Amino acid sequence: MNCEEIKKYISDLVDHELDHETEKSILKHIENCPECKSIYEEEKLIKETIYSETLEDLPTGFNLRLHEKLENEKNNRNSKEKKSSSKVIQLFKNNKKYLSIAAIFVLSIVLVNNLPLGLNGSTSSDMAREESVESKEISMNESFGNAEPTLRSFDAEMADQAIAVEETTEEAPAESEMVASDIDDDPLNEYQTGRVIIKNGNISLDILDLDETIRSVSDKVNAYNGYISNQHSSISYVDSSGKEYRNGHIQVKISSEHFEEFMNFAKELGRLRSSNANSNDITNEYRDTVSRIENLEITQERLRDLLKKSETVEETLQIERELTRIRGELEHLKGTVKNWDRLSQYSTINISLNEVDAIEIKIQSIDKNIFQKSLEGLMNTINSIRSFLERVFISLVAYSPLIILLGLVLLVIRKILKRSEKK
């Protein structure tokens, strides 16, 4: 290496930045080169002098002044933090305890506010149900004009046939037929076939227009000479746009022979949600009750005869007592039979109607394949997520004043804490 290059490395040498080999070779050159040596010595001297030079002391009061400035800096920083948003983040970090308490507080407020609503909602629907149940019961207990003649004639028949009945208790079917033959006005399937059957059906439908549907039902009922025994409608809910959705309930009494026909008609009125029909064959009970009535009436006659023959007051009283008892029981049994007649003559169909936005009136059930089903499921999920998000957003907005208030309270608490810390 020549001097040019060596000179570039002199500083490195002075600073011991060279590897051992290079250092050795350069030192060697320097020993033999006065010019390079001179530079080397000078730089070395400079470095050593500077290095060994005692540092200037800090001016007096330096630390005091520095401390003051540091305090100022700290205060500035704190006041800045109060304004900046990072303060909020710090607030969250430092006040986890308070925040959790506040969160519990807010949650409890929300729950308390929402619980009554929930209860109200359920109780109102419960009440609606109760009402409809009551109305059903009332309708059951109503006395119906059309049914009465049947019974009265029946009663009369029973009285006439009292003795005949005694002899022919086993021939219950015949007895029913006899009764049936007297009652031509109301063709009663049950009696003609010899069976007493109470039919009733329940249909639940989704429909578009409650009033229209009720009108259709009424028209059909009148056509069949039936009647509506009970009707009730209410608003089930109101959606966000103010549209009202009602539901309604009709109880139809239709003569039993038209029962199936009417059921089919009713199912077509809207989208069938559910339906059931049952027939209750009460022939045996009916017969038994009728026999009982007959027997009681015979007993009653006998007692009356006895009464005429009675001599002592005590006897009279006993007989009277017995007669009263029998009369009571007869009334009760006759009432039951009356009721059964009503029910068997007129089948009951309960129709529940629910207003909806749109329905597809399915005539036949569509066989959905898995793909369609899964699509529908997906849409349902998306819809439920959407409605959930809507609810969350609404409640967030609704409770924003509370959140703001709590935030302010927390800030105040923090200020108080800081002041106490400084003290």
Add this chain to the structure above:
Amino acid sequence: MKGVKDVSENELKLIDDAIDGDINSFEKLIKKHQKFAYNVALKYLKDPTDAEDATQESLIKAFRYLKSFNKNSKFSTWLYRIVINTCKDELRKNQKDQNNLSLNNDDNYVDAIEDESYEPLKNAENEELGKNLHKAIEQLEVTYKDAIVLCDMKDYTYQEISEILEIPIGTVRSRINRGRKKLRKIINEMELFTQMNV
């Protein structure tokens, strides 16, 4: 003595407390560095008052931005970086037209006097030399000053200097080279000057 001590655990604790706002911890933390910081400032700003202001300002900055100190490097490295940058800024603000002070930070600037002609240092007395050197460094271009100060006053390795100044090692070496050359030149001129006066 080569290099400096590593970041100790004690230092880390002080740093954390200072970040939280404890001024006393911060003062302890900078205690062993503040004298050097002041002397660096003196080399840049000459005037003791200015130097004090610059030093204190660098320390305040250190306190302010302590959060952003990457604990993987040495604290002194980070601190001196702030000190040197602050001093350079202050110098820029106070720039007066002085022949000797050049704010040329271009490392490719070629010295007007690039020739190798030199004269050996005539003054062998170290005390005298020391004073002169002090003045000489003051006069040194800002560009070279930082490297020289760190290298000769603290005996930092080139690697450490490159970390503090955030420049490549090659630049460090060239700055030291040229810095020392300039110093020699200044000293020689001063020698001549004093000699002339005498």
